[in-house]
Amino acid sequence: MSNALVQLTLARLREWVREPEALFWAFVFPIIISVILAVAFPSRGVRPVPVGLTAGPGAGAVRAALRAAADISLRELRPEDEARALREGEVYVIVVPTRPPTYRFDPSREESRAARLLVDRALKRADGRPEPWTAHEEPVVVPGSRYVDWLIPGIIGLNVMSTGMWGIGFSVVQARLRKILKRLVASPMRKRDYLLAQMFGRIVFLGPEVAIPLVFGATVLGMPINGSVAAIAVVSLVGGLSFTGLGLLTASRPQTLEAISGILNLTMLPMWVASGVFFSTTNFPDALQPIIQALPLTALNDAFRAVILEGATLGTVAGELLLLVVWGAVPFAIALRVFRWV
Amino acid sequence: MLSSESQLAVRCEGLTRRYGDVVAVNGLSLAVARGECFGLLGPNGAGKTTTIEILEGLLTPDAGDVEVLGLRWRTDGAALRQRLGIQLQETRLAEKLTVEETLRLFRAFYHRGRSVDELVRVVELEGKRASWVGKLSGGQRQRLAVACALAGAPDLLFLDEPTTGLDPQSRRQLWGVLERFRADGGTIVLTTHYMDEAESLCDRVAVIDHGRIIAQGRPKDLIETLGAPTVVTRHGTLEDVFMALTGRHLRDE
Numbered sequence: 001m002s003n004a005l006v007q008l009t010l011a012r013l014r015e016w017v018r019e020p021e022a023l024f025w026a027f028v029f030p031i032i033i034s035v036i037l038a039v040a041f042p043s044r045g046v047r048p049v050p051v052g053l054t055a056g057p058g059a060g061a062v063r064a065a066l067r068a069a070a071d072i073s074l075r076e077l078r079p080e081d082e083a084r085a086l087r088e089g090e091v092y093v094i095v096v097p098t099r100p101p102t103y104r105f106d107p108s109r110e111e112s113r114a115a116r117l118l119v120d121r122a123l124k125r126a127d128g129r130p131e132p133w134t135a136h137e138e139p140v141v142v143p144g145s146r147y148v149d150w151l152i153p154g155i156i157g158l159n160v161m162s163t164g165m166w167g168i169g170f171s172v173v174q175a176r177l178r179k180i181l182k183r184l185v186a187s188p189m190r191k192r193d194y195l196l197a198q199m200f201g202r203i204v205f206l207g208p209e210v211a212i213p214l215v216f217g218a219t220v221l222g223m224p225i226n227g228s229v230a231a232i233a234v235v236s237l238v239g240g241l242s243f244t245g246l247g248l249l250t251a252s253r254p255q256t257l258e259a260i261s262g263i264l265n266l267t268m269l270p271m272w273v274a275s276g277v278f279f280s281t282t283n284f285p286d287a288l289q290p291i292i293q294a295l296p297l298t299a300l301n302d303a304f305r306a307v308i309l310e311g312a313t314l315g316t317v318a319g320e321l322l323l324l325v326v327w328g329a330v331p332f333a334i335a336l337r338v339f340r341w342v
Numbered sequence: 343m344l345s346s347e348s349q350l351a352v353r354c355e356g357l358t359r360r361y362g363d364v365v366a367v368n369g370l371s372l373a374v375a376r377g378e379c380f381g382l383l384g385p386n387g388a389g390k391t392t393t394i395e396i397l398e399g400l401l402t403p404d405a406g407d408v409e410v411l412g413l414r415w416r417t418d419g420a421a422l423r424q425r426l427g428i429q430l431q432e433t434r435l436a437e438k439l440t441v442e443e444t445l446r447l448f449r450a451f452y453h454r455g456r457s458v459d460e461l462v463r464v465v466e467l468e469g470k471r472a473s474w475v476g477k478l479s480g481g482q483r484q485r486l487a488v489a490c491a492l493a494g495a496p497d498l499l500f501l502d503e504p505t506t507g508l509d510p511q512s513r514r515q516l517w518g519v520l521e522r523f524r525a526d527g528g529t530i531v532l533t534t535h536y537m538d539e540a541e542s543l544c545d546r547v548a549v550i551d552h553g554r555i556i557a558q559g560r561p562k563d564l565i566e567t568l569g570a571p572t573v574v575t576r577h578g579t580l581e582d583v584f585m586a587l588t589g590r591h592l593r594d595e
Binding site: 011018175186342 | 451
């Protein structure tokens, strides 16, 4: 590494650590969002299903029957509250105490269909219907199967993407605005060194950026780490460099901070939504899958989940890593060509 | 063509540069000898900055020929950059780097040059080595910009409005830095609005308006020959020459 490249990388790092906001976004934000989501979506299964009951002549019998069921939590509803309670997920199904009872629910919601079955069984049992048999139940707790376990690798991937792209995009455009780029190319600095320094600066920060939420997830939220540290490090490195390339490309032309903000949002928003950060990519229709699977954040999240939760080796995620390398190298090469220095 | 090219620091002929319909530089030619301090004077929008940025290799002219230190930008760009020091108009250096870090960065771009210790001493910023650039005064920042330009021990220094917006003390201090650079044999090409600056620093000046040179020569000769009436109470100044040549109406950029 030439002295110029070392000094450019140091300058990049110094500017970064002297910017408290940047440190907040990189290190504190992923922890905050993990905690919030862990609280909002606790482990499922043991929670009783919320069921609504409206007033009516048979309400007393229904109430007694449902109160007796351990897996149901009953809520009395006034007629005017019914629609709202269903819409907001306050109750999954509403029982109207007619004879036989009437169930109001949205059949397109899985949780409503499940709730309807539980209510039906409880009411029929209370009416004395004999069970033909009772199945043996074997509760299995698979480590890493909770929502929060699935979520944290996605948050780490999201963070690698957004701090990389915002960090690079904003600092480069700001340097262009302040004519620092122009001053640098007026010196004998090699242009490639400037862009490489942005990448190297990222690598240094990548370590703590991935490690902090990972350690927090493992120790505080009990997420299992089944893969090797080396595999996680390689995935982080490849992912981090990949988004640096993309960040440099987005920052290669804009001349205002408004323009770069717009471009970054436009680039990242589809991945926030579609790349399986908060919910699985399988929720999208098959027609969109080829596009979604080709996105770099999808590849990074899949690779993180594979190595962290499933203990996969690098060989297993080679496809994802290759995709990330392409997403890093091609934009970097284009950025070097189209970069606006003056 | 010009003879004894090696004696020239800068030579350009027929420079033209358009921005859309606006002709910023219109067939401009000039020659600067080695060891000379040459000033480009002119009102806002006259084409000074465009001219100096073409000479610095930051802009490409639409037409014309440029030779700097006997080299050409197209073929010898990298070698030429090693030998130039450049201070741009309105560059704000990274605010969260210190003076020392900024100089170390610029020094790293050059094969040879002055040490950081020497640079801070030359521009009298020893007391500010560890200060962030963002905390410096206008005059200190400008001196730092000149120190960055001096980092590679250049043969030729380009300065675009080096003292604009500075108080008189800061201006004199900077003039001292430039005079010492010249005393060591360096060549300077600068643009300025200040006639006293041109009179005090420059061996020769060119007055530019509408992208052309309208007068050129030693400040003293211009004062004597060109419409600067020597009134009884005082001698004419370069400012009188300037106003006579470029008129009294306001120029807006």
